[in-house]
Amino acid sequence: MTDFTISLNVASLAESLRNTCLWYHDGVLPADREPNSRCLDDVAVVGTLFGEVDKDAVRILHCFFAIDASTERFAEIVREMSDALPANVVFVGTLVVTSDSDASSEIDDDVIADLTAEAGVVVQISADECAIRSGSLADMQGVVVKSGEQGAQRSATLLDQSNQDYGNGRVSLSVCLPITISFLLYTIDDLDLKIIEQIDEWTERVKRLHFLSENGTTMISANGDVCGNLADDASVIDLYRSSQADPDSVPKNKNLNCYADRLVLSPIERLCAADSDSQDPPSVPMIQTKNGDYKHFRIVFVINGTTVVKQNSKLTDAAPLLVRSLLRELSSASRMFLQYSSFSSVELNNFNLPQGYLFLPDKSPSYLSLYYPATIDSKTADRMRQRLHKLFNLPFGRPALRTSMRHQFPTERSFLLRDVHLNVSTSNSVGSVTTVQGHYNYHHYMQDGIDDNGWGCAYRSFQTVWSWFMLQGYTDKAPPTHREIQQALVDIGDKPASFVGTKQWVGSMELSFCLDHLLGITSRILTAGSGAEMAEKARELALHFATEGTPVMIGEFAR
Structure with a gap:
């Protein structure tokens, strides 16, 4: 063999x-x-x-x-x-x-x-x-x-195999799972079992889902049957191309990643006919009623299934992966829901609904889809993340699974550009390139509805630096506004109260004060007499990026 x-x-x-x-x-x-x-x-x-x-x-x-x-x-x-x-x-x-x-x-x-x-x-x-x-x-x-x-x-x-680049396309799905429970004098155990029964029922329903393309022209069954304007042997890239307003805008010889961050399919449930594996004829709908002291409520949470498929994969092969992804998500969300919810009473506020987050840890070859309770105290959250770090062999000394670090596809992001240096071509000069480690959002003049023309670049540079600490999980706080930066300098005694609301410039030193005051993070200041002297700092900066990886701001001292 x-x-x-x-x-x-x-x-x-x-x-x-x-x-x-x-x-x-x-x-x-x-x-x-x-x-x-x-x-x-x-x-x-x-x-x-x-x-x-x-x-x-x-x-x-x-x-x-x-x-x-x-x-x-x-x-x-x-x-x-x-x-x-x-x-x-x-x-x-x-x-x-x-x-x-x-x-x-x-x-x-x-x-x-x-x-x-x-x-x-x-x-x-x-x-x-x-x-x-x-x-x-x-x-x-x-x-x-x-x-x-x-x-x-x-x-x-x-x-x-040192090359782990295997992602050629992504398929993301969203489905809402309503769970309806009615009961009469149930015990806590009965309520627990009833919820599990409903989850098991949804597991079977997911196995029978169909998937509809974004423009509604193609439907794929759970077993891979293709209905619509595509042939049975159509590939994933064929489906993406047919979903576009101008299909010819996607060259046939290009990778799917160049044109789409994800292919969106909508899960639908077949309700108008008997199941395909049933030999019984369709029956007339019947409604049963029962008198008594009953209470009805719905538990609703959302799951998002993600799988990676090659662009030339057949739709018939991709469909079972979509079903498997939703089954995994349902299992994970249900596990979190049952672990962190209280069934001591039937009030909805005792049900801690799961919220899903997609992570792509540094150097990881694939995503991690995790569910956290909607309500959780900081100590419990720390213990939960520490356990996940151990489970998935993630680094000991830095966060990787905070909610602020969740992965976002390009179409899900805000108007802020992210990691702009990745799209800048390098020069052909001799030498190596070292850059910041991790992600950041690029803040620039005139954003957020603020006319800061003439305020100097330091305010926006500080917001960019702050976003790095936020996206790396070191803080959950959003970047401070211009006024908050100015107020911080007043609070530490560096500026008079009249400074707040002015257009007066701030420099690198002032922003290091703010970083220390607001986040407890100290900075190192390197001085250069002129731009020409910056070349002398190249080795020092390269070592910093290679060992520390934190962002660097280059600017003037405020005069």
Whole structure:
């Protein structure tokens, strides 16, 4: 049988393991550890492998490590991880990291087989911690691949794939789930079970959804049947092109990402006929009434399914992914709702509705779709995010999953431009380019309905710098207005009260005072006698961007 090819990013694997070690050692690695020495002592680590499966190949996109993953909770943890990932990414197996070359995973084979049913393949890799940290695939101690209904073992080739750019198109869906509950003298447990029953009913309804294109000309059934003005073998890019007012505006030889940030489809439910798998004839609608002391209410929350599809994927192949994405979202939202809601009474304010957020953490090859309670105190939110950081091997020392850091597609953003430096072509001069790490919004004159012509550039530069801290999750506060900046300088005694409301310029030093006063963040000031002297600061600035990554403002001291 043909060799099975497994590709993975060793550098990403090493980074995930490093983050796991940091969580294990409370953020500080022991001082006597060498860079490539073992950091997990005798603790066995099980990595959960997630990726895309294509015939005789698996492309591993994620390996999430967990310290002492117990068999009892393993299936629950894997399902929670799966629910957060795009529908095209499935659980494919495990990677066991240990200092003992004879060690193996304690997870039951039947559990693994059940969890990999979507993938249709089981990948099992064992490796020494030092081998992963050194980035050497040659030192991987064992790779086992099983596929087919009988679980036949196949030979496998392991490849290092450093390029993780796999997104060619996105399909985003929104659906509203109303849950109606009626009851008569129900206990709390009865109410809990009734809600679960309604969620289970919606799970079956999602499996029967159809998807309508944005212009209403094409409909795709859950099993991939295509109705409308496209052929059965139409691709995703064909659907996008047909949805445009001018289909010819999308060149056939271009990538979908160049023309659309997402392809919007509307889920619709078939109500006018019997289900296709039913042999019973359609029946006359009947209404039943029952007298008694009943209370009716509706629990409504929104889920958004996202999957990544290649532009040349057939619509018949994409439709099942859309259904899977909504099923995952429903599972994730329901889990959050049941965990954080109180069923001590039937008042609606006791139901903590889930709110969905889409994140794209730095260096992550795919999105994370997570649900947070609509109402939550700061300490509980911190504990919840810390657990998610551990679960998905995210960095120990900086935020990644605050709501202000949610991913936004271009059409969802405000009038502010984001990350404008990414669209500026670099010069052909010799040397390397280092830039700010993370995202920011570009603030400029005459925005927000404010005529600040002649006020100087520092106010808007400060708002741009502030937006970086906001989008990186260090603050939930919006950038301060001109008046708030001026008032801060008055509050710290740098300016007189008459300064507020004037057009007087401020400079770099004043803005460093504001950043310290309003956010508690200190700044470093570099001075240059003229623009020509800026070249002398190049190495210092490059080192700052490479190590700190925070934005830099270049301006004058206020005179």
